[in-house]
Each structure stands twice: as structure tokens, then as C-alpha cells.
Amino acid sequence: MKTESGINTRALVLDILLEMEKGQEYGSLLLKNVLDKYDYLESRDKAFIKRLTEGVTERRIQLDYVLGRFSKTPPAKCKPLIRNLLRMGAYQILFMDNVPDSAACNEAVKLAEKRHFQQLKGFVNGVLRSLSREKEKLVWPDKKKEPVLWLSVMYSMPEWIVRMWLADYGPETTEKILAGLLEPRPVTIRLAERLTEEERKELLARLEECGASPAAHPYLPYAYMLQKSDGVASLPGFAQGMFAVQDVSSMLVTECALDAAQKTDFLLDICAAPGGKAVHAAERLAGRGRVEARDISESKTGLILENARRMGLSNLEIKVWDATVPDEKMKGAADVVLADLPCSGLGVIGRKADIKYRVTPESLQEVAALQRRILTNAAEYVKPGGTLVYSTCTINKEENERQAAWFADNFPFSLRSLDGGLPEALKNKESKAGMCQLLPGIHKTDGFFIAAFVREG
Structure with missing residues (x-):
């Protein structure tokens, strides 16, 4: 499909998907760069690019399962370009009612030929035409006999993540989480x-x-x-x-942090980019307290500075600092430390779908170890009687509840209630005990974890 300016929108989507498969850039950034570059396109053309790119990424596992029913060659063994052409065609046939099946098939064949795969255009055409004919008769995994496979295919989530959530949350909550991650996120x-x-x-x-x-x-x-x-x-x-x-889950971190401290003259945000929480805290403390926002590079602190300037803040300082490196000068200096740490990001899959294909069980262990290194430093920065708020944007007990328990067991801190900073709808026995896990499909936020600690003495 070409726009009035001669741009082939499906070719742009194909290029994004191919680049995404290399695993070097997140799809959300690749998509943003393309939409910025072709900002002159009509709104409907940009909407088509966005919908098809995000849809194919979001439903990749389900699409590959369906394509495998009509192709002798599994998608995983196809050439990357052919694999992504098939996924694009299948997504349009199954999920985009405003696109005729014939157009989805024909345009995929044209792109195969244009990209020098003339010998495979018949294969592409045959698979997609077969899917178009049989799409009302698709056979899915048996939910009772193969519950993990069924959840994986129907909600397009890797099986190992499904198993982890089933073990932690049970089948009913897990299915709600999976469904919530596929819902449009405003x-x-x-x-x-x-x-x-x-x-x-x-x-x-x-x-x-x-x-x-x-x-x-x-x-x-x-x-x-x-x-x-x-x-x-x-x-x-x-x-x-x-x-x-800013997502509400992120706003709640500041609510919990500033509620937890009786008096806040100085708040330190140690992993602050792009600056949402630090800016929110600085606004709340305007005229009575200051905030220092840190992150690992000038490119990251530049994002904080951009937001701080736009919001007109004068009580927010910004500093490049690697949170894994101890800062002796900051020992015992902060009334409140915000530690929103690097994590697996499973709670924001609804916004960045390719996270679920990039994360591995091994990477979960690695990031949990990194979190502990940073928390060990962060503990030193809190004044006696001060507050440390730990948060992540993930759904993984190893990074969340178990990490909070480890911190309370190994440092002179005690968990304290979050209820003063949470709305009534989120208060429960866990929040009273000092921890809150927000779940897509159950709560009206991204997946997020918050824990608050007070330093003894």
C-alpha cells in the first residue's frame, strides 16, 4: 500500500520488524524514529504503520502458531524477511477487519518480489491464501490438556513466563494479567x-x-x-x-515516598531518568525541600533536564552518577531515597511488547543481582529515621517481594505501611505491611511494585 507521496507503508513496517529481530533496539524506539522521519504522512497512514508494527510484535507467538498450521516450513526456520512478511499478512487477515484479505496477500507477495525473493513469492501467497480460507476453522491448543501452551498461544506470551506467573499467582490471576497486557494502554x-x-x-x-x-x-x-x-x-x-x-503507578511512588517521611528537606532519586518521579517530587517539595536526580549517562540525565526545564523547576539538581558506585559524600544525607531500579520490565509489556522476547530466565537472575548491588549503596544514603522507597516496573517476585524481604533482613531498615500514599482501592494487608504489587488486568496501571522502608535509629 503506497501513500499519496509514494511511500510503501508495509515496507516501512517490514523494515522495523527486521531491525527489531536483531535485538539491538526496542521496537517502540524504532517505531518512533520511523514515525518522526515520516511525520508528513497522513494520520491514517501513520496509524496503519503503528497498528501493524505493534500488532505483529504483540501477537508474534500466536501468529507463528497459526502460520505453522499452514506452512510445511515453521516460521522459525524461514528467512527473516519471509517470516516477517507472513506475520504481517497473518495479522492483517486475523485482526484488521478494515484490510481486505486479498490486499494483505497481494501486498506481501509484491514485497517478497521487490526484496529479491521471487522464488518464494508462491510460498508466501499459498500460506496466506490458505489462512484466509480457513481462518474461521482454526484449531487452538486444548485449554484443559495443555493449559500452559493454551495461555502462551492465546495471549502470545513465552511459556516460561506463563509458568512463572502460574506458580506465583495461579491460573485465574495469570490469565487476567495476560489479558490486561493485550489491552490498549492509554x-x-x-x-x-x-x-x-x-x-x-x-x-x-x-x-x-x-x-x-x-x-x-x-x-x-x-x-x-x-x-x-x-x-x-x-x-x-x-x-x-x-x-x-507519567503512568499512575509511577505517580504512586512519589505519593508513598513523601507520605512516608514526616519531613523532607532532601530527596535523592538514584536512577531517575527520564525523570517522572523526580520532577513530581520536586513539584511537591517546591518552597520547602530539594531533589537530586541521578542517572548513569549524560544522555539519560539530559532527559531529566528537559522535563525539569519544561516544568519550570528550580529545586531539582541533576547529576551523572553510576548507582553501582558508592558515593561516600552522600552517606546519611537524604531524608528520602527513591530507588526505582533497572528491572526485567515485565510489567510494561503492554507498552513495549518486545520485552517478552528479549528477557530470559538468566537475565532475571542477573538483574536481581544488579538491584542488590545498588540497594546496598542506596541504604547508606538514608538518614536515621529516613525512608527508602524501592520500586520496579516488573511482575517477578524474585525482583520484587523477595528482594524487599532480602533488604529488610540484611540492612537496618524495617518495612512500613504504604497505606498513607495509596488510594482506598489499592489498600490491603500487603500494602499495610509495606509492599504493593500492581497487576495489569486487575489494577488500572502498568505492572509495578512498590515497597517502603524506614531506617532504624
Whole structure:
């Protein structure tokens, strides 16, 4: 399918998918770069590129299972270009009702020929035509006999992750998580602390007028979900720092951190990029406290600086620092330390679908070890009586609950209740004990973990 400017949108999607398979860049970044480069395309063309790229990535396991029913050569053994052409065609046939099956087949064949695979265009055509004819009669794994395979195929999740969640959460909750990760995730914004009630109403009205359709989030009064969010940077109020893009799970970290401390003169965020929590905390502490936001490189701290400047903050300092390296000068200096640490990212698969293909059981162990190195340093920075808030954007007890228990057992810290910083809907016996695991499909956020500790003495 070519646009009015002669750009073949399916060719662009194919290139993104091929680059993604190399595993060097996340698909979300590759897609953003393409959409930025071809920003002059019509909205419908950009929407098609986005839908097809994200859809094929999200449903890759399910698509390969289906294609395997119609191809003598399993997708995994096909040439990368042919494999991704088949996935693209299958996704359009199964999930895009506005695309005729004939167009999905014909365009895949044309691309195969154009990319010098003339000898395989008959194969591509045959597999996709067979799928088109038989799509109403597809046979899926037996849910009762092969529950792990069924969940893996129907929700397109690697079997080892399905097994891990089944062991930790049981079948009912696991299926809700898997379904939740496939649901569209709205962009959520946080209205700036400085806005008056009148300014808030005016901003929301302007966002409504331009088609963003902001809807109040049930957990926090200043959080809104945008129903249409293409080009957030061009929305009214963004350039003026009237709102920040941030998931509610991330906002709750700041709520728990600042609730947990009786007095906060200094808050240290040790892994802060892109700066959502640090900026939120600085806004909350304006006029009475300061924040230092750190991350490992200038490219990362540059993202924090960009957000801080846009939000007009003067009490936020930014520093390049590797959190695995101890900082002797920071010992006992912070009232609150935010440790939102590197993690496997399983909680944000709904936004970055290729995470589930990149992570491995071995990488979970590696990242848990890294977290412990950083937490060992972070513990030193908290004043006696001060607070450390540990958080991740994952769903893995090894990185979450077990990590929090390890920290409480090995350092002079005690878990403390999160209930003062959480909405009523999230309070339970776990949050009262100091930990909160947010789950897609159950809670209205990304998958996220929060634990709060107070330093003894």
C-alpha cells in the first residue's frame, strides 16, 4: 500500500520488524524514529504503520502458531524477511477487519518480489491464501490438556513466563494479567502541582477541544487518561509545563515516598531518568525541600533536564552518577531515597511488547543481582529515621517481594505501611505491611511494585 507521496507503508513496517529481530533496539524506539522521519504522512497512514508494527510484535507467538498450521516450513526456520512478511499478512487477515484479505496477500507477495525473493513469492501467497480460507476453522491448543501452551498461544506470551506467573499467582490471576497486557494502554498525564483549580479546568477544556478527550483516573485526582494521544508534545499546555506524561503507578511512588517521611528537606532519586518521579517530587517539595536526580549517562540525565526545564523547576539538581558506585559524600544525607531500579520490565509489556522476547530466565537472575548491588549503596544514603522507597516496573517476585524481604533482613531498615500514599482501592494487608504489587488486568496501571522502608535509629 503506497501513500499519496509514494511511500510503501508495509515496507516501512517490514523494515522495523527486521531491525527489531536483531535485538539491538526496542521496537517502540524504532517505531518512533520511523514515525518522526515520516511525520508528513497522513494520520491514517501513520496509524496503519503503528497498528501493524505493534500488532505483529504483540501477537508474534500466536501468529507463528497459526502460520505453522499452514506452512510445511515453521516460521522459525524461514528467512527473516519471509517470516516477517507472513506475520504481517497473518495479522492483517486475523485482526484488521478494515484490510481486505486479498490486499494483505497481494501486498506481501509484491514485497517478497521487490526484496529479491521471487522464488518464494508462491510460498508466501499459498500460506496466506490458505489462512484466509480457513481462518474461521482454526484449531487452538486444548485449554484443559495443555493449559500452559493454551495461555502462551492465546495471549502470545513465552511459556516460561506463563509458568512463572502460574506458580506465583495461579491460573485465574495469570490469565487476567495476560489479558490486561493485550489491552490498549492509554497515555496518562499528571497535571502540574502549581495549577489552580480554575487553570486545571481550563486546561482540561482545551484538551477536550483538540480531541484528546481526557478522562479522570480513578486512583489520583490529578491524573487523567488521554483517549487520543498522538503528538502529545503538540497538545495545549505541554510546552508550558502544565502537565507531564507519567503512568499512575509511577505517580504512586512519589505519593508513598513523601507520605512516608514526616519531613523532607532532601530527596535523592538514584536512577531517575527520564525523570517522572523526580520532577513530581520536586513539584511537591517546591518552597520547602530539594531533589537530586541521578542517572548513569549524560544522555539519560539530559532527559531529566528537559522535563525539569519544561516544568519550570528550580529545586531539582541533576547529576551523572553510576548507582553501582558508592558515593561516600552522600552517606546519611537524604531524608528520602527513591530507588526505582533497572528491572526485567515485565510489567510494561503492554507498552513495549518486545520485552517478552528479549528477557530470559538468566537475565532475571542477573538483574536481581544488579538491584542488590545498588540497594546496598542506596541504604547508606538514608538518614536515621529516613525512608527508602524501592520500586520496579516488573511482575517477578524474585525482583520484587523477595528482594524487599532480602533488604529488610540484611540492612537496618524495617518495612512500613504504604497505606498513607495509596488510594482506598489499592489498600490491603500487603500494602499495610509495606509492599504493593500492581497487576495489569486487575489494577488500572502498568505492572509495578512498590515497597517502603524506614531506617532504624
